[in-house]
Amino acid sequence: MGNEGRLGRLNSLLRRRGVVLPSYEIYGGVSGLIDYGPVGARIKRRVIDAWIDHWSSIGGVVEVDSPTITPKPVLVASGHVDEFNDHMSECSSCNAVFRSDHLLKDVHENPDSLKAPELDKMIAQSAIACPSCGKSEWGDASPMNLMFPTRIGATRGGRDAYMRPETAQGMFMLYPALFRHFRQKLPFGAMQTGKGFRNEISPRQGMIRLREFNMAELEYFIDPEDPPTPDLGEWGSSVSLLPDPEGPHAGEHSLTFSEALDSGIVKHPTVAWFLALTWEFLVHVGVNPERIRFRQHASTEMAHYADDCWDCELSGEHGWVEAVGIANRTCHDLLSHEEHSGSKLLRGWRQFDSPRTETRDVLAPKGAVIGPAFKDEAGAVTKALSELTEIPDSLPFVLHLADGSKVEITGEMVTRKNEEVTLHGEYFTPHVIEPAFGIDRIIWHILDHGYSEIEKEGGEYTILGLKQTVAPFDVVTLPLFDKDGMGDLARRISSRIDSLPGIQGDMDSSRSIGRRYARADEIGVPWAITVDHASLEDGTVTVRRRDDQAQVRTEVESLLSHLSSGSVGDLF
RNA sequence: GCGAGUGUAGUGUAGCGGUUAUCACCCCACGUUGCCAACGUGGGAACCCGGGUUCAAAUCCCGGCACUCGCACCA
Numbered sequence: 290m291g292n293e294g295r296l297g298r299l300n301s302l303l304r305r306r307g308v309v310l311p312s313y314e315i316y317g318g319v320s321g322l323i324d325y326g327p328v329g330a331r332i333k334r335r336v337i338d339a340w341i342d343h344w345s346s347i348g349g350v351v352e353v354d355s356p357t358i359t360p361k362p363v364l365v366a367s368g369h370v371d372e373f374n375d376h377m378s379e380c381s382s383c384n385a386v387f388r389s390d391h392l393l394k395d396v397h398e399n400p401d402s403l404k405a406p407e408l409d410k411m412i413a414q415s416a417i418a419c420p421s422c423g424k425s426e427w428g429d430a431s432p433m434n435l436m437f438p439t440r441i442g443a444t445r446g447g448r449d450a451y452m453r454p455e456t457a458q459g460m461f462m463l464y465p466a467l468f469r470h471f472r473q474k475l476p477f478g479a480m481q482t483g484k485g486f487r488n489e490i491s492p493r494q495g496m497i498r499l500r501e502f503n504m505a506e507l508e509y510f511i512d513p514e515d516p517p518t519p520d521l522g523e524w525g526s527s528v529s530l531l532p533d534p535e536g537p538h539a540g541e542h543s544l545t546f547s548e549a550l551d552s553g554i555v556k557h558p559t560v561a562w563f564l565a566l567t568w569e570f571l572v573h574v575g576v577n578p579e580r581i582r583f584r585q586h587a588s589t590e591m592a593h594y595a596d597d598c599w600d601c602e603l604s605g606e607h608g609w610v611e612a613v614g615i616a617n618r619t620c621h622d623l624l625s626h627e628e629h630s631g632s633k634l635l636r637g638w639r640q641f642d643s644p645r646t647e648t649r650d651v652l653a654p655k656g657a658v659i660g661p662a663f664k665d666e667a668g669a670v671t672k673a674l675s676e677l678t679e680i681p682d683s684l685p686f687v688l689h690l691a692d693g694s695k696v697e698i699t700g701e702m703v704t705r706k707n708e709e710v711t712l713h714g715e716y717f718t719p720h721v722i723e724p725a726f727g728i729d730r731i732i733w734h735i736l737d738h739g740y741s742e743i744e745k746e747g748g749e750y751t752i753l754g755l756k757q758t759v760a761p762f763d764v765v766t767l768p769l770f771d772k773d774g775m776g777d778l779a780r781r782i783s784s785r786i787d788s789l790p791g792i793q794g795d796m797d798s799s800r801s802i803g804r805r806y807a808r809a810d811e812i813g814v815p816w817a818i819t820v821d822h823a824s825l826e827d828g829t830v831t832v833r834r835r836d837d838q839a840q841v842r843t844e845v846e847s848l849l850s851h852l853s854s855g856s857v858g859d860l861f
Numbered sequence: 862g863c864g865a866g867u868g869u870a871g872u873g874u875a876g877c878g879g880u881u882a883u884c885a886c887c888c889c890a891c892g893u894u895g896c897c898a899a900c901g902u903g904g905g906a907a908c909c910c911g912g913g914u915u916c917a918a919a920u921c922c923c924g925g926c927a928c929u930c931g932c933a934c935c936a
Contacts, residue, residue, distance in 0.1 A: 297929095298873095305872050305887085317910060317926045369936085377862080377934085387933065435935085454936085490862065490934050498935065614936090748898075769895060799889085803897035810897095819896065831896075838897070 296606040299740050300495065302751065306812050308332065308736070308761075309496060321492030321500035323729070328812050331761040331793070333503065336574055336732055337482050339758055340505045343570045350478035350507065351470065355459025357484055358439060361449040366629035367458055367622060369436065369451075376408055376430035389430040392417045437486045452486035457723060460508040461622045465634035467510070475637050475719055476517050476559075478509040482728070494607045496729045503728035510719040511559055512639060513619070518558040521547035524565045529582035530554060536585075554585075556597050556617075559722045563615050567601050567724055571613075571731065575756040577738040580604040584611075603730070605737035612730040620718040627718065640714040647710050650680040652703040659702050670696060680705075735759060739813060754836060755813030762795040763852065764816040765809045771798040779820040782830070782845055789853050810835050816857050818848060832860055 303309045307326030311318045325333050344350050364370050376389040389408040393415070408430045416425045437452040453459070460467075460479040471477040482505040492498045511517060524546050532538035538554045546568075550561040564583055572578050586598040601613035623635040654671045663670050669690045677688075685699040739754040757763055764786060768779035776798055786794035795814065797805045802819065809817050817833040823842075824830050832848060833840045841860050851857045 301872055307871095311927075314909090314927090318928085320927065391934095487935085492935090493929090611935095745897085750898080767896090801894080801897085801899065803899080805898090806896080807898045821896075833896085840896080 295740075295742070298742070299606070299737065302740070302753075302811065303329070303736065308812070309732075319500075321489055321498065323496055323499060328761045329732075332735075332755070332759055332813075333728065333732060335759045336728060336735070337503070337505065339574050340482065340570065340726065340728075341480070343566070343573065344478070344480050344507050347478075347566065349471065349476060350480055350509070351467070353460060353463050353467075353479050353481050354483065355453075355456065355462065355481060357453050357486070358441065358450050359453045359458060360441065361451065362629060363458055363462065363626075364436070364451055364454075366625045367461075368625065369454055370434075378408070378412060378427050378430045435487045435489065437488050454487055455485050455725065456481040456483050456504055456506045457508055457622070457725070460506070461626055461635075461721075464510070464623060465632075468634070468637070473638055475515075476509060476511040478507050480505065480507040482506075496733045497607050497610055499729055505726040505728055507724050508618075509559065509563070509722045509724075510637070511722060512637060512717065513720040514639070514717075516557065516559045516720075517562065519562045521545070521550060521561060521565055524569065526568075526578065528564075528568055528578075531582060531584040533585045533587050535587050541582075555599070557722070560597060560599065560615060560617055563722060563724050564599060564601070567613050567615060567726075571601070571603070573756075574731070574759050575735045575739055575754075576603060576731065580734070580738060582609070584609075603734040605734045607733075610730055610734070612727050612734065614723075614725045616723050616725070618721040618723050620720050622721060624718045635718065636716040637719040638714055639717055641712065645712045647712060648707060649710070651706050652677065652680060652698075653706050654703055662702065663696065666690070666694075666696070670698075750807070750810075752810045752835065753813035755815070757815045757855070757857075760813045760815050761793075762809075762812075762814045763792045764818060764857075765795045765797055765805070765814045767796075767802060767805050767817055767819050768798050769802055769819055769821040773822070774825055775820050775822070778824055782818070782820065785845075785849060786852065789849065792852050806833065806838075816852075832857065834858070834861060 304311075306328055308329035310324045310326055310329075312322040312324045313319050341352060345352075361370065378387055378389040378392060389412065393408065393411055409427070412427050412430075417427070418425050436454050439450050439452060441448045441450045459481055463479060467477060467479050482503065484501055485504045486501050489498055489500055492500055527543045527545055528549075530542045530544055530549055532540070532542065532554045538552070542549070542554065544552070544554070546555075546561050546565040549555045549564070550558060555561040555564065568578075568581060568583075571581055580603055582602050582604075584600045584602055586600065598614060598616040600611040601615065602609040603612045604610075626632065627635045659670055660667045669692065670688065673688050673690050684703070685697050687695050688698045689695055735755065736753065741752050741754060743750050743752065755761075766779050766783040766786065768775040770776075771779075779796060779798065783794050783796040786792060795809075797808065799805070806817055813835075815835050817835070819831045819833065821831065824845075828845050829842050830845055830848065831840045831842050839861055843860055848857070848860070851860055
């Protein structure tokens with residue numbers, strides 16, 4: 290935690306310099322919504338670009354882009370409509386509000402599954418005491434859906450929909466297209482960056498809990514029997530791990546990713562790989578490695594879809610904050626979408642090493658008998674016969690149809706056969722490992738970790754120590770004075786800098802040179818180049834390094850090539 | 862959502878019934894300076910929103926919104 294007032298000064302800086310500001314401020318503002326200003330939007334752009342680059346580099350991963358408006362059935366299948374419908378009960382005596390299911394923790398095994406009337410009944414029957422005042426006078430449980438509802442269609446009618454609470458469902462919807470794109474071979478991944486929406490009850494803590502936020506998610510589809518097991522030796526650093534507090538490894542451990550997997554703390558090799566890749570990304574964009582830890586969810590805390598879940602937490606002015614969730618979602622989503630939609634396209638194909646021949650008894654239907662006997666139901670009967678897993682020893686027998694009804698099958702209707710089939714492979718529902726990044730929370734910690742208040746010549750001085758990869762500008766060009774042609778030369782140099790691919794410069798000619806260095810330092814510009822009288826004579830400029838204010842004189846051409854190759858530091 | 866506190870230029874603040882609304886930083890122009898928030902002159906910029914009380918409200922009261930803290934919530 291920082292010293293007293295640091296948080297306030299950092300927030301002031303972010304507002305003053307157009308990094309992050311409250312939204313709609315002239316109309317009073319809205320809690321949980323923020324704007325990225327001209328400086329912040331550039332930082333955000335670069336963090337997202339870095340994220341896409343990072344995950345692209347592991348191969349077999351593509352970017353997709355889906356709508357934020359999501360039809361209700363999609364979110365019913367994913368479980369969000371139910372899971373997001375927590376109920377709240379209010380104490381009529383002291384007005385305190387609690388989650389209804391939490392009140393029933395001790396009297397019901399799975400209170401989360403109860404409907405509102407059942408909750409009310411059980412709270413009354415068990416005479417649950419208010420944790421706040423001890424009385425037992427409860428109002429009715431009322432639903433609290435954290436999703437933003439909307440409707441598709443401007444006229445009457447239309448379909449119920451919600452703003453997406455996560456981008457992940459978009460990737461699941463695209464699974465068939467992805468499977469085709471990757472020529473029907475697992476593993477592969479799809480990633481997406483974009484907005485997610487959660488109607489938080491009480492957003493707090495600036496950019497930590499937002500109602501509309503930026504997320505970046507990767508869904509990595511694997512064959513659960515053949516998960517990728519990359520070599521983790523590449524990551525030699527030890528990291529802080531907090532395994533399940535109810536499990537065998539409870540307590541804080543400092544281990545390499547490889548050790549964490551070998552010791553069984555991380556259960557899944559692909560999850561371990563993603564923990565390492567997540568750590569690498571965060572450090573790459575400027576998060577302080579000492580302020581990163583991975584915390585395993587207790588089984589009781591697990592999201593409805595997850596099997597094993599790790600949070601990557603970052604420490605800053607708001608304490609330890611979950612910034613990335615890495616979950617093994619198993620086959621939950623694809624299977625549930627298959628069940629709800631009836632689609633058969635949400636599967637993977639596992640080729641056998643050699644074809645397998647299976648023989649099995651079947652009862653082959655005789656269409657000529659079954660058709661007239663069952664008429665409209667004949668199709669369902671035929672289907673049920675083909676799906677029989679156990680062939681009855683004697684006929685007639687009672688067959689259960691898919692709709693629950695029963696029919697009697699007699700000897701004339703079927704032929705008992707011994708069928709031989711050759712199987713070259715089998716269908717299965719892929720499992721999904723998902724790293725989900727909260728971009729705003731990561732940006733906050735980049736800013737927090739980069740913000741330093743130092744003493745300079747007796748005065749207070751502020752530097753935002755952003756890595757060049759996420760700095761709002763790579764370099765600022767400063768004419769020592771905007772006269773004698775120095776301003777014109779500076780503008781020409783600045784324009785050449787801007788034309789370098791991937792490099793963005795800024796220019797500042799207003800007021801004293803020291804003030805301009807300070808302004809650039811404050812928003813994290815790593816390099817400043819100064820055009821002075823000598824520049825007019827010999828085409829050299831001075832390059833100043835933000836972090837130690839060291840200066841070196843160099844040719845403009847040399848500077849431009851070092852900027853292009855990202856090696857300005859080599860000039861010093 | 863509950864309780865308490867706080868809302869004054871871009872930022873930090875003074876004013877607490879009657880002021881041309883204070884000060885500093887800031888921003889702009891000109892001059893000066895000629896490599897680390899220098900200086901001079903001039904200029905710019907604010908009482909969260911809506912009601913009420915009062916001759917008069919930034920100031921008192923009520924409601925809303927926002928922020929901070931505590932409780933609750935946060936897949």
